[in-house]
Amino acid sequence: MTSEPDEALVVDPETDATPASPSPVATPSAGSPARAARLRQVGQKSGAPFVWLWGIVSSWGGWLWRTASPYLAVVSGLGALVLTSAIVALVAGLILGWAELTVVAIALFAALGVAALFLIGRATYAVDIALNPRRVTVGERAIGRVLVTNTGKKPSTATTLEVPVGEGLAEFAIGALSPGAETEELFAVPTNRRAVILAGPAVSVRGDQLGLFRRAVRWTDQIELFVHPVTTRLHPTAAGLVRDLEGQVTKKITNNDISFHALRAYVTGDDVRYVHWRTSARTGQLMVRQFEESRRSQLTIIHSSDERYYADDAEFELAVSVTASIGAQVIRDGTQISVVTEGRILKTHSVTSLLDDSCRVEKIVGSTATPREFARESTKRLPPPSVVVIVAGSAMDAPDYRAIQRLFGGETNVIALKIEHGSRPRVQDVAGLSIVTIGALGDLPRVMARAV
Incomplete structure (x- = not known):
């Protein structure tokens, strides 16, 4: 004997929030993914006409804007104000029935029309x-x-x-x-x-x-x-570099070079080409030559553009002139040179390129880097220098110059140029570092000759 199903067990998940059956499959909860997906589908179906209408409006609006923008570009700010005033006056005059506003609108439109006639014509x-x-x-x-x-x-x-x-x-x-x-x-x-x-x-x-x-x-x-910038000529030896074909001789001892230093006993692995046979025959043991390492002269100018180290603009411009003067003379002498400042490595393949790039050097505002950090980051990819020239303003202290000096080896000659506009030139020795004070560009040749 069969019986009819109980109507209380028939549950509509869309209308009944508390179904009789405990099964989660039969009745998804309000926050379940299935219910959220169904609600989105219903929303999309109900909002389809609005989406379709918005697509048409945006498409036509974009076309109208692209078409009208070349013509609207010729309207000045004053022209846009006059056009807006004319439209507002015309609408207000028609709505309120004020003949005066309508006349004003007509006059403004007439002025716009006459002004537009001046745009007619094409220039060749x-x-x-x-x-x-x-x-x-x-x-x-x-x-x-x-x-x-x-x-x-x-x-x-x-x-x-x-x-x-x-x-x-x-x-x-x-x-x-x-x-x-x-x-x-x-x-x-x-x-x-x-x-x-x-x-x-x-x-x-x-x-x-x-x-x-x-x-x-x-x-x-x-x-x-x-x-x-204004520059001055320096004496050819003012850079303090060795100008011979062999390069600059250093105190580092090497087994293969051209500047003879001394003789020492032969050890396994030495190149027999450097055995000094005459001395070896006299002493009864093999003796080989030692050399002082020579390297090509390389000048590096470290120019600080940080505004913290300059008293005023005149002092900064004097520093740029000093850097350009030294760099131009070194390039004329045929010595390798690198010139660095914050965020820029100046071109040095010719005097003209250096002077062109020096025109772009500007003050750095808001920098928090120390002089040592700036010098380390700007020179770490440059060739090892034989001479380093530091150029900064009067506000840089001796410890800052010394911090930069310690970045380079003892074989590197470091010269610090302290630019102090209007002061008397002088050379000061601080723990083996020459700090040269320059107050005018004309003092540069004389103080550089004394410093080196």
């Missing part, structure tokens, strides 16, 4: 920017030239040409030019301080007199003007 120019010379010393005269040629087949309309020069802006009014005609404009470049001055790009500007619209066309790239 060939623009060239030249600087003469491209490299100058601080205070020397530098002249820039802008040559504009109409390369089109029709006369060009008047326009304004803008050329950024450093932190300034040179503006030139270019009149109408017949086909093939050209006009030349000159401008002066300020060279009162050491820097790399960028000139350009040249941009022609077309717009209305009210400044509502502005269409700019770029014609050239940027070019660089190097304003070198």
